Amino acid sequence: MRKYVTISVLREVKELLEGEKGDRGWSEFLLELYREAKTARARMAFEELRQLFSEEDLERMSESSREFRRGFKFR
Numbered sequence: 001m002r003k004y005v006t007i008s009v010l011r012e013v014k015e016l017l018e019g020e021k022g023d024r025g026w027s028e029f030l031l032e033l034y035r036e037a038k039t040a041r042a043r044m045a046f047e048e049l050r051q052l053f054s055e056e057d058l059e060r061m062s063e064s065s066r067e068f069r070r071g072f073k074f075r
Contacts, residue, residue: 009017021029050058 017029024032053061
């Protein structure tokens, strides 16, 4: 059996979110918002790293990662 909870938010926030939510349920809508925010943060972090490192640095890291995975074995 699934359990539901109440989240208290300002009326203005709820009205704004209801307009975006459309006919979806709150759980589906909030999970989508969460996933989108998480993906956006990951993209931003990746772009920041790309700006910090040269193409050569990134290639070396990629090769190092491939070597690590080749050497990693389950017992």
